[in-house]
Amino acid sequence: MLRIEGLRKNFGGLKALDGLDFEVPPRSILGVLGMNGSGKTTMLNCINGVYIASSGSIQLDGKELTGLKPAQIFDRGVGRTFQVPRVFSRMTLWDNLAVPLLSRSMTRAERDEIRATWLKKVHLFDLRHNYAEELSGGQQKLLELARIMVSRPKLVLLDEPFAGVNPTLSRLLIDVIRDMPGETGCSVVLVSHDLTSIYELSHDIIVMHEGRILARGDAETVQSNPDVVEAYLGA
Numbered sequence: 001m002l003r004i005e006g007l008r009k010n011f012g013g014l015k016a017l018d019g020l021d022f023e024v025p026p027r028s029i030l031g032v033l034g035m036n037g038s039g040k041t042t043m044l045n046c047i048n049g050v051y052i053a054s055s056g057s058i059q060l061d062g063k064e065l066t067g068l069k070p071a072q073i074f075d076r077g078v079g080r081t082f083q084v085p086r087v088f089s090r091m092t093l094w095d096n097l098a099v100p101l102l103s104r105s106m107t108r109a110e111r112d113e114i115r116a117t118w119l120k121k122v123h124l125f126d127l128r129h130n131y132a133e134e135l136s137g138g139q140q141k142l143l144e145l146a147r148i149m150v151s152r153p154k155l156v157l158l159d160e161p162f163a164g165v166n167p168t169l170s171r172l173l174i175d176v177i178r179d180m181p182g183e184t185g186c187s188v189v190l191v192s193h194d195l196t197s198i199y200e201l202s203h204d205i206i207v208m209h210e211g212r213i214l215a216r217g218d219a220e221t222v223q224s225n226p227d228v229v230e231a232y233l234g235a
């Protein structure tokens, strides 16, 4: 369970996050919507330790994450993907998936099994001996997701997973993300501008505006909120 209380992040005089409070229960997907500059990526950066929060608390399963370095937060079970996928382009897909497992105590057979499982899930197993740089941008996003998931994270932070991904691969990504909480027990924070995918996947949605939560609820509640319609959807 992720619990965020009073989270603030200032850049000089700019309040990028202005007091966020929310929880993400186990095995659940929280969708995060918001206009450009509303603080979505800053929030993810605070959760995984890229930014140090100005104040507030971020707890995973009751343990404080604030103040820890990104590698320590990864070891606590937080995985993260990026708007522009970060893969090891001069390594094969198979080796890409070995990297997060280097520090884990697993047998070789266990390592191979989980790598094969995730490469098959994202339909990249047949390309496992290719270099990551040979993949399309959309396939690199799938590889990045698989690389996060082999480490069996408790919490997965997804930043714009569908941006720049063709409709066929987006469909595949949606199916993989939908099954993740049930299959692995993880929780997911899904930041996306893709309303259809957010509405389809999320158990709960928050809409951010100027570093605050403007609205929260299920898809129907959020879609019918007049503040959201005015500030975000612009209709």
Ligand SMILES: Nc1ncnc2c1ncn2[C@@H]1O[C@H](COP(=O)(O)OP(=O)(O)OP(=O)(O)O)[C@@H](O)[C@H]1O
Pocket (backbone or CB within 6 Å): 011, 014, 016, 034, 035, 036, 037, 038, 039, 040, 041, 042, 043
């Ligand atoms: N490192 C930084 N230094 C200064 N200002 C920053 C920094 N990172 C983000 N900001 C500012 O904080 C605010 C929130 O930015 P953020 O990238 O979190 O928004 P976002 O909702 O993720 O936007 P987008 O949808 O465009 O990705 C913006 O005004 C941005 O300019």
